[in-house]
Amino acid sequence: MKLGSVNTCPECGNKNDSGLGIEHEALIPREGDASICIVCGHVMIFKADGALREPSEDELIEIMRSKTVREMMAALAVIRRDRPS
Secondary structure, eight states: OEEEEEEEOTTTOOEEEEOOOTTSOOOOOOTTOEEEOTTTOOEEEEOTTSOEEOOOHHHHHHHHTOHHHHHHHHHHHHHHHHSOO
């Protein structure tokens, strides 16, 4: 799904302009939804205007409680590790 705007990951500088829901459905992100950078795995939170911000400590703890999110982050780590340079 193409997002309405391009967001830059504050961790790696990747330009993120699209995404998928956790179950691969195309969703319009809402304020407070989490986003994971596909390049570096950095976790961010959508603001009301579609921009991204850093999560609070409490938000990050809550996000990381999700088994699905942890599995997704582990899969992304394997993809990054195995990607040719």
